[in-house]
Amino acid sequence: MFRKNRCISIESLLWECAAQTLTVEQRRKVEAHIAQCSACREELETCRRITATVTNLREAAPPPSQASWQELRQQIAALPNATRPAKRAPSISMMALFGATLAGACAVLLYLRPQPASTYSPNLQVAGLPVKVGVTSHKEDAPPKKPTPQPMKTGKPAPKKRAKDGDEYRVYSAFDKQEFKRSNRKKSEPMIAQNDKPQTDVARIDSNSEHTLKFALDAEVPLEPTSRRFVMGSVPAGGYSVVPASYENKELKAW
Amino acid sequence: MQAHYEARMQVAEADIITRCQQGDLHAFEVIYAQHERQVYRYAYHLLGNRDDADDVKQETFLRAYQAIGRFRRDASLQTWLLRICGNLCRDKIRSWERRKVAATDLYAEENQRPTPPESDPAYIVEKSETTDMILRTLNGLPSLLKEAFILHELEGFDYTEMATILECSSASVKLRVFRARKMLKERVQPLLKAR
Numbered sequence: 001m002f003r004k005n006r007c008i009s010i011e012s013l014l015w016e017c018a019a020q021t022l023t024v025e026q027r028r029k030v031e032a033h034i035a036q037c038s039a040c041r042e043e044l045e046t047c048r049r050i051t052a053t054v055t056n057l058r059e060a061a062p063p064p065s066q067a068s069w070q071e072l073r074q075q076i077a078a079l080p081n082a083t084r085p086a087k088r089a090p091s092i093s094m095m096a097l098f099g100a101t102l103a104g105a106c107a108v109l110l111y112l113r114p115q116p117a118s119t120y121s122p123n124l125q126v127a128g129l130p131v132k133v134g135v136t137s138h139k140e141d142a143p144p145k146k147p148t149p150q151p152m153k154t155g156k157p158a159p160k161k162r163a164k165d166g167d168e169y170r171v172y173s174a175f176d177k178q179e180f181k182r183s184n185r186k187k188s189e190p191m192i193a194q195n196d197k198p199q200t201d202v203a204r205i206d207s208n209s210e211h212t213l214k215f216a217l218d219a220e221v222p223l224e225p226t227s228r229r230f231v232m233g234s235v236p237a238g239g240y241s242v243v244p245a246s247y248e249n250k251e252l253k254a255w
Numbered sequence: 256m257q258a259h260y261e262a263r264m265q266v267a268e269a270d271i272i273t274r275c276q277q278g279d280l281h282a283f284e285v286i287y288a289q290h291e292r293q294v295y296r297y298a299y300h301l302l303g304n305r306d307d308a309d310d311v312k313q314e315t316f317l318r319a320y321q322a323i324g325r326f327r328r329d330a331s332l333q334t335w336l337l338r339i340c341g342n343l344c345r346d347k348i349r350s351w352e353r354r355k356v357a358a359t360d361l362y363a364e365e366n367q368r369p370t371p372p373e374s375d376p377a378y379i380v381e382k383s384e385t386t387d388m389i390l391r392t393l394n395g396l397p398s399l400l401k402e403a404f405i406l407h408e409l410e411g412f413d414y415t416e417m418a419t420i421l422e423c424s425s426a427s428v429k430l431r432v433f434r435a436r437k438m439l440k441e442r443v444q445p446l447l448k449a450r
Contacts (some may be wrong), residue, residue, distance in 0.1 A: 053385070
């Protein structure tokens with residue numbers, strides 16, 4: 001049987017009507033409807049009976065309980081100590097404790113993580129011309145170093161690394177760099193310039209050397225050219241670029 | 256005045272809970288005295304007999320005593336106790352269903368109590384029968400709907416408190432009450448017509 005829309009709108013008010021919690025206006029609306037609709041009148045009667053029963057039940061006390069505090073006390077006394085509440089003031093919750101432990105573990109992991117190869121390129125002047133320098137502490141054939149703890153960031157800039165004795169660098173003219181970028185050379189191909197400009201050389205850091213490139217910022221790095229073609233005096237236009245010898249093709253491309 | 260009284264009661268309750276968490280058994284006795292009637296009544300309405308309601312009541316307070324150290328005070332002590340009680344009642348009803356034990360007549364003892372004197376004996380009999388029929392129908396409702404109906408209609412909790420006790424949203428609680436009312440009405444109406 002299909003209910004009329006009006007009946008459906010009244011249906012939600014029937015329980016409130018039975019419980020006598022309707023406003024005057026709602027009550028008039030319901031009364032006007034049930035005067036014409038026998039189905040809703042029957043429903044209201046059912047709601048009234050149920051509500052009356054529930055009200056009686058609410059007001060009537062259930063039969064008295066026979067379980068007492070004394071019995072419960074005996075049960076509590078029989079409990080093992082581990083299941084009793086601890087005799088202590090409530091402390092931080094377990095979640096807070098877990099969070100603190102996790103944060104500590106993360107801090108230790110961050111402190112001990114291996115550091116990637118770091119580079120820096122101070123602006124250099126060689127014979128009055130700019131020289132680009134890339135310095136790294138990473139060497140391919142060097143044994144893996146233990147991760148060294150990094151100082152906490154306190155707002156001050158991190159101290160720059162100094163080049164050490166034995167570190168190797170390639171020195172390019174600016175022209176060579178442009179050539180390298182233009183030509184798509186592979187790693188196996190020799191890094192030889194296509195003209196008469198100064199060629200690529202490998203320089204090894206050696207503090208006993210007489211040849212010294214004065215690094216502009218904080219390091220004074222002596223360079224000993226392993227090739228005769230690297231002459232301090234013959235600086236091409238555009239200057240030199242010094243990069244770590246361990247750089248692969250890919251890194252050179254990025255540089 | 257009322258707010259002042261409630262605030263004082265809350266302070267007192269917080270103090271009692273703190274003492275309980277420190278292992279004070281006398282403080283727990285106060286909690287028992289304050290809440291045992293409501294816990295028992297709720298269990299009685301859900302289970303329908305005194306013995307099981309007694310068992311559930313004692314078990315509720317025993318578990319509360321064991322767990323009060325972990326009570327976070329997110330809800331009131333009353334709703335926390337009723338939540339434990341509701342869970343225990345649900346477990347008991349499930350075990351009945353597993354063992355296919357016929358539930359004892361709901362409120363059987365209630366109906367054995369002397370009815371108030373009325374002028375017409377026929378009216379008394381009819382009223383008693385109607386009440387019995389309605390209570391049986393209520394007992395036959397799905398447990399989730401029955402629980403929501405009892406908490407709302409008998410215990411007088413609002414939807415927010417019920418949501419805390421039943422561990423669901425207020426909207427879900429509202430829907431359960433609506434469905435319980437509708438189902439109860441649909442089942443009772445033909446029985447009343449048949450009389």
